[in-house]
Amino acid sequence: MPQKQINGFNIDINDEGYMTNHAQWNREVAAALAQEAGITLTDAHWRVLGFIDKDFKEKGVVAGMRRMNKVGGIPTKELYALFPDGPIKKAAKIAGYPKPASCV
């Protein structure tokens, strides 16, 4: 597994840059991962990241658009505004979780 140094922290990542060990995640790592994606984290971003974190611990998967909307209370348009072009996969990456996947 590749490793990288980011904002002074060592993290394990996969080939696409998604963290593979959530224990290594913290707010500074998130801020640096966001910066790499061209995003400066605001409170609105943190609300999304916080929901993904809480929900992953409960469900074992990164929440989809509908769940973000209905359970997390985050409107779809807002998600796109915060994390443009593929909001779920971008938010998942910054939250330190795997990208949403199918079985193959």
Next chain:
Amino acid sequence: MKRLLILGAGTAGTMMANHLRKRVNPADWRMTLIDQYPKHYYQPGFLFMPFGLYSEADVVRPKRDFIPRGLDYVEGKVERIDAEKNRVRLASGGSLDYDLLIVATGAKTAPDQTEGMTEGDWRKRVFDFYTFEGATALRRALRDWQGGRLVVHISEMPIKCPVAPLEFSFLADWWLAQRGLREKTELTYVTPLSSAFTKPICSEVLGHLLRQKRIQVVTDFNIARVDNERHRIVSWDEKEVPYDLLVTVPTNMGDAVIERSGLGDELNFIPTDRHTLQSKEHPNVFAIGDATDLPASKAGSVAHFEAEVLTKNLLHAMREEPLEKDFDGHANCFIETGYGKAVLIDFNYEVQPVQGTFPLPGLGPFSLLKESRLNHWGKLAFRWIYWNVLLKAAPMPGIGHRMSRAGKQLPAEALQAGAAA
């Protein structure tokens, strides 16, 4: 005497009825199975119907044929599950009290969840193949197909049998080529995920199939609406994909009774312990198959493996013993790739699909994550196994509910980081 209720006589509910009928003493427990529909569909067969490979006779049987003697079978609709009172109310007015409840009410397509999907183009240019009616209507549409833009589309995850839309695309490529229509058809696969193959090893080993078959892929497409006038699907960020024929997998949702009963999540799936299959909210309620919110595939093989674990845990619950945390997310699926070939995958919560042999290490006869004719014959043979072995809960020698790592090539990355623990 105590009472066990099973809601739903589909794949999972029927298997549970057959397992428990063999293991539970009818003098101690009265068992009742409830379902509102008379027909049992072999859902994997819907994939083959649009191409004329299977007909109605291949995929439909009466539910009663698979329900064991010695338990009550109620053909009726459930109005509400009152989990606080351990009671199920029927639409006909009666009610049934239970000591233990198994919810096996499945998942179904909900095209009305997408704006415009059920309007003008529905069943004219827009079809699904996840229902008998949809697969039948699509068969007629394909018979008249002369070429144009054929779009295969997934509305949102999770869906039943997540590989089915890929299989449909592969079969369409083959079927069109046989009819001399492939050159006249632009075939596009549209997914809300970030690639067609999302698991690294699958992507590496099978990624070439899409290129080889000249199937265009549109990723990260989250549908907002169907534009029936302009025959386009439109995403939330205003991307558009034009279609002449749209084969969509609509949003999949748990049964409406779950919503009416306040037992589900935003898609009416029941929050369920992923290892014991016990409801997270009600200790005497269990869920199985497509009805659960497990991070496992919604597939018949998963229901089959779950049924073995749930049978053990139901017996424990009847004796007031602790439950076994024994379900590992095991799934086993054949993926049709066209031209008489298929790929087999075998995986669980922790191990993604890898190459190897199945079920016997080194011997097979099936090969994992590799196209072969034998895998295709396995897929075809599976229909007989489904009707005659799986539904009746007869043993499948050599294939346990726990995924075997023997016979699999397991590089370090095969273990899924962050997988459901």
